[in-house]
Amino acid sequence: MQLTLWTYEGPPHIGAMRVAASMQGVHLVLHAPQGDTYADLLFTMIERRDRRPPVTYTTFQARELGGDTAQLVKASVTEAYERFSPRVLLVGEACTAELIQDQAGALARGMGLPIPVLPLELPAYVRKEGWGANETFYQLIRGLLKPRVPDAGRRPEPRPAERRPRANLLGPTALGFRCRDDVTEVSRLLASVGVDVHVVAPLGASPEDLLRIPEADFNVCLYPETADQACHWLERMFGQPTVKTVPIGIGATRDFLQEVGRVAEIDVGDAKAANWSRMPWYSRSVDSTYLTGKRVFIFADATHAAAAARICAEELGFTVVGVGTYAREFARDVRACAHRYGVEPLITDDYLEVEARASELQPELMLGTQMERHIAKRLGIPCAVISAPVHVQDFPARYAPQMGFEGANVLFDTWVHPLMMGLEEHLITMFREDFEFHDAAMPSHLGPRPAAGRSAGAALEPVDAQAQAGASATIWAPEAEQELKKIPFFVRGKARRNTERFAEEQGIQTITVETLYDAKAHFGR
Amino acid sequence: MTAPRAARRDSAPGNDLPVVARERGQRHVFCGLAGIVWLHRKIQDAFFLVIGSRTCAHLLQSAAGVMIFAEPRFATAILQERDLAGLADCNQELDRVVGEVLDRRPDLGTLFLVGSCPSEVIKLDLAKAAERLSVVYRGRVRIIDYSASGLETTFTQGEDACLKALVPELPPLPQGERSLLVVGTLPDVVEDQFGRLFAELGISPVSFLPPRHTADFPPLGSGTSVLLAQPFLGESARACLARGARLLSAPYPFGIEGTLGWLRAAADDWGVSPAVFDAAMAPAVARAERGLAHQRAMLAGKRISFLPDSQLEIPLARFLHRECGMELVEVATPYLDRQLMMDELALLPSGVRLTEGQDLDRQLDRVRSDRPDITVCGLGLANPLEAEGLRTKWSIELVFTPVHGFDQAADLAELFARPLRRDALLRI
Numbered sequence: 028m029q030l031t032l033w034t035y036e037g038p039p040h041i042g043a044m045r046v047a048a049s050m051q052g053v054h055l056v057l058h059a060p061q062g063d064t065y066a067d068l069l070f071t072m073i074e075r076r077d078r079r080p081p082v083t084y085t086t087f088q089a090r091e092l093g094g095d096t097a098q099l100v101k102a103s104v105t106e107a108y109e110r111f112s113p114r115v116l117l118v119g120e121a122c123t124a125e126l127i128q129d130q131a132g133a134l135a136r137g138m139g140l141p142i143p144v145l146p147l148e149l150p151a152y153v154r155k156e157g158w159g160a161n162e163t164f165y166q167l168i169r170g171l172l173k174p175r176v177p178d179a180g181r182r183p184e185p186r187p188a189e190r191r192p193r194a195n196l197l198g199p200t201a202l203g204f205r206c207r208d209d210v211t212e213v214s215r216l217l218a219s220v221g222v223d224v225h226v227v228a229p230l231g232a233s234p235e236d237l238l239r240i241p242e243a244d245f246n247v248c249l250y251p252e253t254a255d256q257a258c259h260w261l262e263r264m265f266g267q268p269t270v271k272t273v274p275i276g277i278g279a280t281r282d283f284l285q286e287v288g289r290v291a292e293i294d295v296g297d298a299k300a301a302n303w304s305r306m307p308w309y310s311r312s313v314d315s316t317y318l319t320g321k322r323v324f325i326f327a328d329a330t331h332a333a334a335a336a337r338i339c340a341e342e343l344g345f346t347v348v349g350v351g352t353y354a355r356e357f358a359r360d361v362r363a364c365a366h367r368y369g370v371e372p373l374i375t376d377d378y379l380e381v382e383a384r385a386s387e388l389q390p391e392l393m394l395g396t397q398m399e400r401h402i403a404k405r406l407g408i409p410c411a412v413i414s415a416p417v418h419v420q421d422f423p424a425r426y427a428p429q430m431g432f433e434g435a436n437v438l439f440d441t442w443v444h445p446l447m448m449g450l451e452e453h454l455i456t457m458f459r460e461d462f463e464f465h466d467a468a469m470p471s472h473l474g475p476r477p478a479a480g481r482s483a484g485a486a487l488e489p490v491d492a493q494a495q496a497g498a499s500a501t502i503w504a505p506e507a508e509q510e511l512k513k514i515p516f517f518v519r520g521k522a523r524r525n526t527e528r529f530a531e532e533q534g535i536q537t538i539t540v541e542t543l544y545d546a547k548a549h550f551g552r
Numbered sequence: 553m554t555a556p557r558a559a560r561r562d563s564a565p566g567n568d569l570p571v572v573a574r575e576r577g578q579r580h581v582f583c584g585l586a587g588i589v590w591l592h593r594k595i596q597d598a599f600f601l602v603i604g605s606r607t608c609a610h611l612l613q614s615a616a617g618v619m620i621f622a623e624p625r626f627a628t629a630i631l632q633e634r635d636l637a638g639l640a641d642c643n644q645e646l647d648r649v650v651g652e653v654l655d656r657r658p659d660l661g662t663l664f665l666v667g668s669c670p671s672e673v674i675k676l677d678l679a680k681a682a683e684r685l686s687v688v689y690r691g692r693v694r695i696i697d698y699s700a701s702g703l704e705t706t707f708t709q710g711e712d713a714c715l716k717a718l719v720p721e722l723p724p725l726p727q728g729e730r731s732l733l734v735v736g737t738l739p740d741v742v743e744d745q746f747g748r749l750f751a752e753l754g755i756s757p758v759s760f761l762p763p764r765h766t767a768d769f770p771p772l773g774s775g776t777s778v779l780l781a782q783p784f785l786g787e788s789a790r791a792c793l794a795r796g797a798r799l800l801s802a803p804y805p806f807g808i809e810g811t812l813g814w815l816r817a818a819a820d821d822w823g824v825s826p827a828v829f830d831a832a833m834a835p836a837v838a839r840a841e842r843g844l845a846h847q848r849a850m851l852a853g854k855r856i857s858f859l860p861d862s863q864l865e866i867p868l869a870r871f872l873h874r875e876c877g878m879e880l881v882e883v884a885t886p887y888l889d890r891q892l893m894m895d896e897l898a899l900l901p902s903g904v905r906l907t908e909g910q911d912l913d914r915q916l917d918r919v920r921s922d923r924p925d926i927t928v929c930g931l932g933l934a935n936p937l938e939a940e941g942l943r944t945k946w947s948i949e950l951v952f953t954p955v956h957g958f959d960q961a962a963d964l965a966e967l968f969a970r971p972l973r974r975d976a977l978l979r980i
Contacts, residue, residue: 028603028629028645030652037610060669062583062702065611067932077939079932086579089672089703103578110913122605123669123703126636151605152633 033378033398035353035416039149040121041066042159046167046253047117048080048201049229053167054113056103058096058131059121061086073419074202083107085124085131092127100131101138108140114234115171116144117163122151143234145170155376157252157328157354160200164229165256171237176264183266186244192222192291193243194270198254199230204331204415206230206250208428213249213274216431220284220295229253241265245290249273249430252328252354274430275334276438277307277342304432306439310343318443324349324390326373326381326399327414329357331429333364335394335413338438340368348388349373351381353396378402389521392446397421409445501530503538510540525550570897570906572888577911580930581861581886582948583702584710585668586615590951591714592625594737595762597661600626601653602700603646603676604668615948625660627653631670642676643684650685650695660693661766664714667699694766696721706886708784708863708951711737715761718769719791722761725773732758732818733770733797735788736781739954740764746805746957749815752832755822761788772797777821779814781805781956783896784863786889803895805956806864806964807871808840813895836958843962844875850969852877854925857918860884860910861930861947868928868950868964870899876965880904881924884915926971943971 040057047055048070057063064084070076085103087096100118108116118135132146145166149159177183186192194217199206207230214224225243226236240246240261247270248258258269268290274283288295309315323345325335329352339345351373352361358374365372373384382402385393393403393410397418403410412421413429427441428434503511514522522543529546530538585608588600602608609628629649634640646665654660665678665685678697685695698717700710715735725731732755734746743760750758759770774796780789783804793799802817803810812833819829856878858865865885872878883900884907890897900906907915919927919942926943934944945968955964 028631028635028640028642028649030627030649031606031609031630032624032627033613034606034609034628036606038606040607041610060583060702061579061581061706062585062611062669063607064580064930064932065582065586065614067580068930069614071932071935075935078936084578084580087703089701092673092703106578106913122607123673126670126673150633151607152631152636155606 035376035378035396035398036156038122038151039154039156039159039162040119040151041069042156042161043117043119043147043149043163044080044082045160045200045202046163046229047082048076049199049231051231051233052114053117053234054081054083054107054111055117055119056083056085056100056107056131056135057119057121058085058087058100058124058129060088060123063121070201073417074422075419076201081111081113096127097129097134100129100134104135104138104140108142114142115167116140116142117147117167118144119147119149125151143170158356160253161256164253165260167229168237168240168257169260171234172241172264175238175241192245192293193225194222194287194291195226195228195240195243195246196224196249197228197246197258198248198250198252199227200250200253201230202415202417203250203253204417204421205427205429208426209249209430209434211426212428212431212433213247216274216280216284217287220287221293222287222291241267243267245270251330252357273330273334275331275434276338277304277432277435278337279334280431280435304435306342306435309439318446319344321345321392321446322348322388322390323392323394324385324388326351326395328352329354329360331414333360336364336368339394343442345392348390349384351375351384389518391518392442394442411442411445501527501536501538504540507538507540507543510543522547570900570902570904572906572908575907575909575911575914578913579886579910580912580933581910582615582707582930583611583669584700584705584707584713585611585666586707587700587710587714588612588626588666589616590737591711591762594764595662595766596764597659597766598625598664599653599657599660599662600664600666601650602626602628602666602668603671603678604628604631605670606630608668625657636674643681646681647685654689654693662694662696665695665697667697667701669701669703672699672701672703694721706863707861708782711782712785712787715785715788716791718762719772719788719795722769722772725771725775727773728775729773730775730777731771733761733772733776733778733792734758734781735761735778735785735792737762738781738956742954742956742960745959749832749836750818753815753819753822753824753829755818755824777818779818780892783867783892786892789892801895803870803899804867806867807875807961808837808844808958809875810867810871811956811958811961812837840958840961844965847962847965847969848876850972851965853879854972855879855881855922856968857881857922857924857927858883859915859919859927859929859933860886860907861928862950864947864950865928866893866896866900869904870896871964872968873901874899875961881922882907882918884908884910886910926968943975945971
């Protein structure tokens with residue numbers, strides 16, 4: 028048993044629903060009790076979808092557990108087939124049905140429907156939502172395309188010289204983070220180097236579209252969390268190469284184009300100049316110097332976390348002080364990324380651990396999911412959301428991709444705006460006792476909400492208190508304590524700990540104002 | 553073709569009560585776990601530990617609508633493969649998790665162990681676990697179990713299961729004393745309003761279940777009269793009866809008529825004279841009528857359908873029809889407890905289309921062909937119906953909002969009027 032207060036991912040059948048809901052002509056029969064129907068609201072409320080996900084739940088009840096449940100599966104399959112006329116039927120079991128072992132998939136297969144019926148294994152007590160989406164997409168691709176796999180050793184025909192290269196964009200799903208706009212942006216990016224997008228899947232695709240996947244020259248694995256298994260299989264079976272770079276950030280977008288050029292055997296030299304992004308210039312402009320060395324903690328799905336770390340370090344001049352992911356299946360990528368920036372990776376799906384790490388690191392900016400947004404709010408740290416799990420706010424009405432050159436513009440705005448602007452920060456440091464510019468004031472452009480700032484300050488206190496308790500040998504002289512209060516609140520906890528550590532190392536019993544500044548010089552920040 | 557699973561049976565209960573059509577098919581409702589979202593806010597020192605799957609945890613945080621990020625007083629002990637394979641003794645694991653919760657929250661008065669679909673299917677005995685843990689934590693925290701599994705409970709029934717589990721914990725009411733016990737979660741503001749009205753009528757002592765704190769568990773005995781504030785508490789009511797209490801029969805306190813009938817049941821039981829009763833109620837009724845008049849103008853003559861969800865459908869239909877002049881197209885309810893709904897059914901217009909149970913797709917077909925002015929449904933269905941040009945009201949708002957009593961009658965009507973007003977406003 029695992030004690031869970033909040034969860035980053037739902038169970039694996041939610042992943043299956045995300046794939047089914049992304050597509051046209053696909054229906055999912057889910058063997059599950061009535062309570063599991065809550066999942067509809069994720070799609071219709073969070074993403075404001077205008078139709079129910081294409082799911083029929085068997086909604087078995089206690090009185091049916093005796094033996095009617097298998098019959099219920101068959102009846103639900105018949106009903107779903109007749110009412111919705113799907114061209115592919117997926118059949119899966121949620122956590123409770125897995126325990127009663129009706130073999131829903133096999134039952135449905137045995138019914139002789141004139142359409143492909145694909146059973147899904149969704150081990151609810153081992154796996155989670157991301158895995159479920161990845162597996163479902165893979166089973167769909169494999170289930171539909173297996174009969175078309177060419178004989179072993181037969182390589183795909185080379186592309187006729189007069190035909191533009193074609194790419195499939197694989198991985199965007201319902202309830203994914205900004206998938207809708209990323210698809211548009213990446214299509215535009217590919218068009219700029221003369222590559223046509225052939226099939227986008229699962230988002231918006233029909234079963235017939237999936238059958239056309241092998242006609243493209245290569246696949247773009249846009250969201251590895253949902254598409255890496257499918258891409259891998261297509262590569263092995265159809266000899267379709269995979270473009271693996273995820274184009275989030277200026278550098279990654281250039282690398283992506285480079286990789287596309289190599290795979291498609293085309294010249295992409297002109298396009299790499301980031302000609303339609305303002306982000307490089309904005310980052311170089313003098314106003315941005317105040318971004319230098321801002322301490323950032325990143326926690327997200329693996330793809331967005333790793334991409335964010337690179338952007339922070341190379342494109343905004345931040346200091347990455349922590350990076351982590353809840354997506355254990357992709358932990359390796361995040362470990363490598365953490366290694367690159369010399370920090371300890373945090374691989375966990377326990378949000379309390381993330382909160383503990385955040386309050387320990389005292390970052391000046393958090394980049395995370397909706398969970399980190401709440402953690403940051405409690406700790407009084409500015410935050411921007413960069414990844415699923417999603418919230419209704421993560422489906423903005425405006426165009427707001429994360430990928431490509433326009434995506435880089437969006438990232439610059441959304442990550443930089445929560446921060447205190449340059450001159451404002453200086454003024455707060457200079458005039459500590461100012462009644463409007465006091466340290467609990469919010470950045471002025473975020474509105475007059477001093478109360479939030481104060482409670483945030485209060486939320487930090489326990490951390491400080493703990494630090495004090497830990498270093499009970501040293502005491503703070505009143506003037507030093509007073510001086511400490513003049514340090515901006517978002518680095519005060521760290522300053523306190525550093526000073527105490529310094530005092531301990533130096534064998535200083537009473538921390539004076541002198542000690543405080545000696546420690547500051549010692550740690551060089 | 554008629555799918556084998558779906559059945560629609562009509563029953564004529566005799567006398568003048570409406571005919572009820574029974575449907576069986578795909579249901580579209582929360583399970584009883586959803587009740588934790590309001591119960592944990594009401595009982596301020598209670599913690600709800602669901603023993604279930606990741607689905608349960610996901611449901612709880614999704615049903616909460618927004619993630620309430622003040623440290624929640626609910627959590628899920630997620631069963632894992634090793635628990636199911638018998639590699640880990642579930643009971644030992646549960647003890648460990650309970651220890652973790654109590655370490656984090658030393659301030660708790662009551663810990664609920666809440667059963668779920670998976671814990672029911674693997675037959676994890678939470679009653680025994682609660683007994684065992686009660687011995688360990690005696691004097692520190694009360695540990696109580698109930699099941700909110702979706703195999704047995706529908707949405708608000710979770711509250712019924714929770715309150716039923718509290719009944720044996722209530723201290724005995726001394727022989728010869730009497731008391732009024734109001735059963736059902738009410739917002740604090742409404743509870744206080746009712747408290748003042750009961751005091752004016754000279755009815756005392758009055759207590760409420762669930763209480764705001766574990767220390768305030770109300771007494772229960774043969775001198776207790778039970779008044780249900782919510783129409784979904786049949787099991788809790790019967791548990792009170794088993795301890796000798798009497799159940800007062802009344803409509804539910806929605807709207808002026810319902811609230812009057814509800815308070816009158818208590819007043820009659822206490823022997824309050826009609827003249828005193830009328831005099832005490834008059835100012836509140838007059839105020840409520842003034843408030844309601846504004847909303848009535850918007851609602852009168854409009855057609856409404858209820859999909860089965862919160863179990864509040866029948867009393868709300870009665871209110872909207874009789875006090876707001878709405879036309880009832882269909883009133884569906886997840887299940888019908890005739891004993892509890894007797895007074896309400898008698899107030900429904902004859903010939904109303906009343907449905908018990910659900911067959912989702914057929915029901916949506918009926919909504920599409922009826923095209924009511926407003927449809928009351930679950931969150932998952934609201935936007936799809938809106939996209940088809942139908943106005944909707946989410947039923948979950950009805951259990952999260954103060955809607956009982958005189959002073960909320962207008963607010964209750966406003967919940968239904970708002971989508972119509974908004975529709976009239978928008979020009980996009």
